Amino acid sequence: MPTWKVELIPEAQNDFSSLDGSVRKRVLKQLVKLEQNPNCGDPLGNKAGINLEGYFKLYADKKRIRIIYEEVVDIIKVIAIDKREDMEVYRIALKRILSMKQD
Numbered sequence: 001m002p003t004w005k006v007e008l009i010p011e012a013q014n015d016f017s018s019l020d021g022s023v024r025k026r027v028l029k030q031l032v033k034l035e036q037n038p039n040c041g042d043p044l045g046n047k048a049g050i051n052l053e054g055y056f057k058l059y060a061d062k063k064r065i066r067i068i069y070e071e072v073v074d075i076i077k078v079i080a081i082d083k084r085e086d087m088e089v090y091r092i093a094l095k096r097i098l099s100m101k102q103d
Contacts, residue, residue: 003036004071004075005074005075006078008078011096012078012079015082019081023061030058034076038076042056042057048087048090055069064083
């Protein structure tokens with residue numbers, strides 16, 4: 001069974017590190033699941049003016065946490081990990097994606 005490599009961009013690494021210990025364990029479990037099957041997340045689209053087409057979300061911690069990622073060849077690049085509150089995680093992800101494209 002092929003496995004993909006999960007990479008967290010530096011900002012997503014900070015997101016992960018700032019999570020509570022028990023929540024971090026649940027998120028880690030989902031990241032391991034992504035290594036086995038990058039298609040286990042749901043595709044994102046253009047919602048509320050936040051265009052994340054081509055990216056995916058995966059739930060963790062009873063759907064309280066969102067993991068936003070993209071699949072690049074055999075690498076899963078995690079863009080953001082945060083609560084969904086007020087669509088903030090999606091805004092953060094879009095901001096990071098746009099700044100990565102400028103680099």
